Amino acid sequence: MSAFQDAKKQILLELKSAVGKEFTPTVADLTTPPDPSMGEVAFPCFALSKALKRSPFELASEIAAKVEPKGFVAKAVSAGPFVNFTLDPEALGKAVLADIAKEKDGYGRAEAAKSRVMVEFANPNTHKEVHVGHLRNFFVGQAVANLLSAAGFEVIPVSYINDLGTHVAKTLWRMKRSGEMPGKEDRIAFMGRMYAEAVREEEADPRVKEEISAIHRDLEELKGPYVSLWKKSRGWSLKELKAIFKELSLTIDKTYYESELIGETKRIVEELKANGIAKESQGAVIVDLEDAGLGVNLLVKSDGALLYNAKDLALAYRKDEDYRADRSLYVVDGRQSLALKQLFSTLKRAGFQKELGHVSYEFITLKEGAMSSRKGNIIRYETFRDSMLGMAASETNTRHPEWKERKVAASARAVAFAAIRFGVLKQDLDKKITFDMEEALSFDGFTGPYLLYSYARTKSILRKAGRAKKSPDASALSSPVERRILVKIASYPDVVHEAATGIRPSAIAQFLFDLCKAFAEFYETCPVLASEGATREARLALTAAVSQVLSNGLALLGIDTVEEM
Structure with a gap:
């Protein structure tokens, strides 16, 4: 406690x-x-x-x-x-400074193993480019997993990769039809181009749609002339996704693939029909959820193609069989709200007992509007990342012309990734984001670089001070801002608990920003290194405590710290 x-x-x-x-x-x-x-x-x-x-x-x-x-x-x-x-500031100060000094990285974390929670996120499609729009899913999912873990839950983060949807059939159809292969061109960009071209041709010629549907059915059976190309191109995508997940420090315990669930999906659909939960309607298979106000859950199209709603049923059972989680959370954007309600309702009617939840979020928009792989107007993750890295490196060079290239690159990387991640996570989940790169990279205001700068400032003070006294006199922290900081860092465990309970990563972002503002005021009005005796020791202890809490909070958001900027 x-x-x-x-x-x-x-x-x-x-x-x-x-x-x-x-x-x-x-x-x-x-x-x-x-x-x-x-x-x-x-x-x-x-x-x-x-x-x-x-x-x-x-x-x-x-x-x-x-x-x-x-x-x-x-x-x-x-x-x-x-x-x-x-x-009482002395009693609170003494206790909280001792708690933080003792628990260090563990400060703010609750006792372990309340129950087991699965968090499903990072579900991009193969054969498509990872774009800026995916980042909110990645970052929110990881932050939710981190928060729940800190709140004492056993967390199982998993990913589900759609490697066999109609988009795959469209991409492969266009590749075969054009006779093109990537060559020196980026393979993922090439497949993105193939997909966009296939969509345009499909819209112009109804016969193309029939051809693509036939390819899709064959792929689900893993038969036909496109299987070899599917395996090769799938490998390109999975290699790319693995590299991006690693770069973004996404911790995934297990990855599920759509292609592994086809047989199980068909079996479950037949069981639902046998039990009167699903029925045939005009050649398709549906679950009628009109009585629940959820319309019709379409599982199988009239041409026999399995839809995502059907495959998600199989995935739910497979995940439960593998991990027996008490609760399963789906981190999916709000546009899929109805589909998830239909999934949960269908599972409940089938006797699925576990608690299911939707972590809904709004999407990231461009000035031109929402991004679309179909239209080809996306900003690739790598393009966006490189732009942010370039801008951060330029700013770092301006601030530190004496630094060597390697040091500039390391600092710029930390700043850029903090800017991206914090810029996404600081927003409430129900708010749309129009990402402004210059604003996100600012060292002033509600930004990731500002938080990193504040943390680096605490480390600079502590380096210059040398070894501090282990048991400072908290009564020496008597100014209003010192007392506010003590209360702030004392409240951190409660903030973590509330953010986890309410699934609100933005609450951690706001807390950290408020703490940094208070520390900036402290830095300006309460000299640390220039003070003496008990006051100096107490202020050093307070600085160390702020540093630790900033580090812990940033870690929950998936942001790495740097000690010099």
């Missing part, structure tokens, strides 16, 4: 003592005052007022009068229907 949680526990005991047997408060009953000057913890008396049939104003005044200063509690005052608690 963290220092802040200990303080809240004491407050709950004080409330219980003041009210008596009629009321047993919980942490959920506590809130945060809107203004730091009002205290660090607030207790609204509305629910208690309703239960006791008394005025919340009178109850707040009565409770505050009964609370005596001791331990973590410095004072309690009533403010209308609220009781506001001010924590």
